[in-house]
Amino acid sequence: MSLQELELSNLRQPNGGASDQLARAFLHQLAQDELKRLKASQRAVGYEFGDDATLAEADAVEQIVAQDETDRRATAHVPVPADLAAVAVMLARAVADENGLVRRLRREAPVVAIATNVSDLVEPVRIVAEKCLFRSEAKVVDLAVGRGRELNRRHAALYVCDGIGREARPDKGNEVVGSALHVRIPIVGIAPDPKRQLPRDLMRSAEHRIALPELDHAGLALVIEAVVGSLPTRGLDPDLIRMIEIADLPVAFRRTDTPDACIVALESILVAKADFLGDGPTLEVLDGYGEAKIWGLAAAADLRAYRAGRLAWEQIDHRGLLLSGPPGVGKTSFAKALAKSARVPLVATSVAEWNASDYLSGTLQAIRKIFAQAKSRAPCILFIDELDGISDRSEIRGEHVQYWTQVVNLFLELLAGVDERPGVVVVAATNHPQRIDPAVKRSGRLDREIKIEKPDTTSLARIFRYHLGDELLPDAPTFPLALAARGMTGADVEAFVRRAKGTARREGREVSVDDLLVEIRQGRRPLPTSVRRRVAIHEAGHAIVAHVLEFGEIKGLSLYDDGGEVSLEFAGTDGATLPHLEAALSSILAGRIAEEIEFGTGSIGAGNGPTSDLAMATQLARDIELRFGLGHLGNIYLEATAGELIAIPGLLPAIKERLHQAGERARRLIVKYRPPLQAIARQLDENGYLSREEVEKNLSGVARDAIAGITECKLDSAQAQ
Known part of the structure; x- marks a missing residue:
């Protein structure tokens, strides 16, 4: 961007024109103050600009250095500290937007509250306010540390609170504020969140409540001019402008002496912070996120449209997401990839960071600061990790009730203010969703919860x-x-x-x-060759019978270091009849039957534990008799009880007979289709995995019965090593 474009942009900005006239006046005031400070520094070492008598008394080298400084300072630009220059521009724009406030601060006794949003800006705002807001002859006092009884009409008052200490409460400082109100002097309160941190009576009296705006291109150009003496001829990427923090400016401008060099130095710092502009995966290329990926891609598309002006914030429905799942499934990686896909900054934090403060006020300030930072960088992704660290209020007991109630209430307030933070999509992560306060999940907050499973x-x-x-x-x-x-x-x-x-x-x-x-x-041994072959036959048996009886659609067959698996998917879970359930029984028992046919005997893998094939089949046969009303007892429903197989006459023989019939049906099918069984087992043994397409190729000549699947299932064969 050229200098001419910058100037035209400045005139078109809502904060340009007359507002920047006040900004330039503030910067001039700071430059004059800086010049006075430099002269005072020179006097402190024994000489003053142009003081020949003092120079004559100095040593020879000092005479050379001092004279050179005198010559240069006669025409040199006096630099304003970069952080103060930035705050001066922002404060001047905020004040200028309040009609008549400049005049009132110098002629009347208004009460003003200034929100800095973050505690880091409180001190530079105090310095600029003290030097620029009031008449030059006014004696400025800080009511937070001064005494109200000593005030008179020659004073101007500040009340400065960084929001961190114990005194950052509305019930503190009201007496001294009352004294200042009585004397009728201008009062300016400065705090990150004035409503919660400044005295109650100051806020009740405040006629003007202003907040610092963000720096734009024109404002940054003014800051650079104040630091090095002239405007830059180039601009910054708008994405980088949103990443600027006041602390970046002194670091970037420390070793620069031209305006364009300032831009280059600042750009290098901001690019390092802008992860979304650098290398790394986007959400599109990552696997294993399932439904979360679908949500994230839609959110990324919405944010891109919002940035381009094609979509209003009110139209975006992907504003908040709670990600849950075990450690290591990539919740943090999801947030980073989402930011890259959306081409927006990622503002990352955690509840542990919030709780690092020694005081409740510090914790509250940390929460406010991160939301303010996200708002300043919008559109962006605000990622909050370890959300379960914020306790459920219904579970809090004892001395911690008041502490956590205030923390949760503030978080809920900021989370619910979705219209006050346009462009900020909040993604929170937790390993324990059950521990989170239910209010966090209500509509308008994190009202969408998606669990990330371990990848298949x-x-x-x-x-x-x-x-x-x-x-x-x-x-x-x-x-x-x-x-x-x-x-x-x-x-x-x-x-x-x-x-x-x-x-x-x-x-x-x-x-x-x-x-x-x-x-x-990690030292775990793979399946021995003979066992691996048996497991492959076992899984192939499941696949053959499930295919013939249409017990679901086969997604794939796998061999692992500790067994194997047939993965099936099903059309639905309702409307199952006795033929459906009998097909399920045969499919479940088919693995062991296939072993008996190929090896002459079955292994204990089919009955090794409560999730084994035999356990599943026995439970299903029992449910047919006692829960589904499809057995020899007729229409009846009984809950499971200890010893029921013995206590209920005829139950055990009925279950045994049903399992026998299902096994024999599976046996007939496996014998009939033994060649494809062996082909599937051989390929599975060699490759360790067969896809849906590979299985279907081997089953192309195998006829199917007209029985639909009933539920989702994975048939495992866990082998004892």
């Missing part, structure tokens, strides 16, 4: 490929790695790849698949 085998394979990249093991299949890592998370995969790289680097060679498997298994 397919997602794990893609996550491995992402972390390996295109150059590392480009031709190696990642499914064997995913199968070995079943039950792991994306964070686990990242760690496995990192440690495998480290091992290979220390040994001076390339990473191998075996390196990764060693890290994944």
Whole structure:
């Protein structure tokens, strides 16, 4: 952006024109004060500008240095500290927007409350207010530390509160404010959140309540001019402008002497903060997020449209999300990727950070500060981790009730003020959603909760490929790695790849698949060859019978280090009849039946534990008799009781007969379709995984019965090692 464009932009800005006339006046005032300070500093070392007598008494070297400074300062620009210059511009614009306030502060006795939003700005605002708001002859006192009885009409009063200490309460300071009101002098209160932190009587008397605006291009140009003496000829990316914090300016401008160099230095600092502009994955390329990814992509599209002006904030329905799930599933990575997809900043915090303060006021201020920061960077993603750290108020007891009630209430207030923070999408994460106050989940707050499950085998394979990249093991299949890592998370995969790289680097060679498997298994042994073959037959038996009896649609077959699995999906859960349930029984028992046919005997894997095939089949047969009203007892429903198999006459024989009939049905089908059974088992044994398409290819000649699936199920074979 050229200087001419900057100036035209300034004239078009709501805060431009006359408002910046006041800003320039404030900056001039600060420059004059800085000049006085520099002269006083020179006098302190024994000489003053142009004081030849003093120079004559100085040593020879000092004479050279002092004379050079005198010559340069006669024409040199006096720089204003960058942070004060920025605050001067913001404060001047806020004051100028209040009709007649400048004149009133110098001629009358108005009461003004200034919201800085963050505690870091309180002190620079105090300095600028003291030097620029009042008449030059006014004696400015801080009522927060002064005595009201000493006030007279020659005074002007500030009440400054950073919002952190114990005194940051509306019931403090009212007596001294009352004295200032009686004397009728101008009073300016300064605090991050005046309503909660300034004296109650000051806020009741306040005729003007103003808040500091954000810096824009024109305001930044004024700051640079105040620091180095002239306006820049180029601008900043609008995305970076939103990332500016006042503390960035002194750091960026410390070693610069031209306006464009200021822009370049500031740009380098802001780019480092703007993760969404740098490298890293977008949500589109990440796997394993399921419904959360669908929500995130919609939210990203809405935010992009909002930034472009095509969508109003009121039209956006993706404003708040509560992510839950076990550690390591990538809740934080989701927030980062969402910000990159939406091309907006990520403002990240955690409840642990809020609670780091020694005082309640510090915790409250930390919450307010992060919401203010997010508002200043909007549109953005505000990510709050460890949300369960904010207690459910109904569970709080004893001396902590008052503390946590205030914390929760403030959080709820800020969360509910969605219309006061346009462009801020809040994403919170927790491992324990049941511990969160129900009010947090109400409509208009975090009213959408999505649980991120651990990734399935397919997602794990893609996550491995992402972390390996295109150059590392480009031709190696990642499914064997995913199968070995079943039950792991994306964070686990990242760690496995990192440690495998480290091992290979220390040994001076390339990473191998075996390196990764060693890290994944951590000493756990894979299935022995003979057991692996048996498990493959077992899972193939499930697949054959489930396919023939239409017990769901096969999604895939897998072999793991501790067993195998057939993953099935189903059309619905309602309307099941006895034929549906009998098909389910045969499909569940088919694994063990296939073992008996191929090996002459079944293994204990089918009955190894309460989630085994035999346990599932026995429970279903029992439910047919006692819960579903489809057994020999007729229409009856009985809850499970201890010893029922013996206590209820005929129940055990009925269950046994039903399981026998289901097993025999499975046996007939497996014998009939033994060749495809063996083909599926052989491929599964070799590859460790068969997709839906690969299974269907082997079942192309196998006829199906007209029985629909009833529910979702995974048939496992956990083998004892």
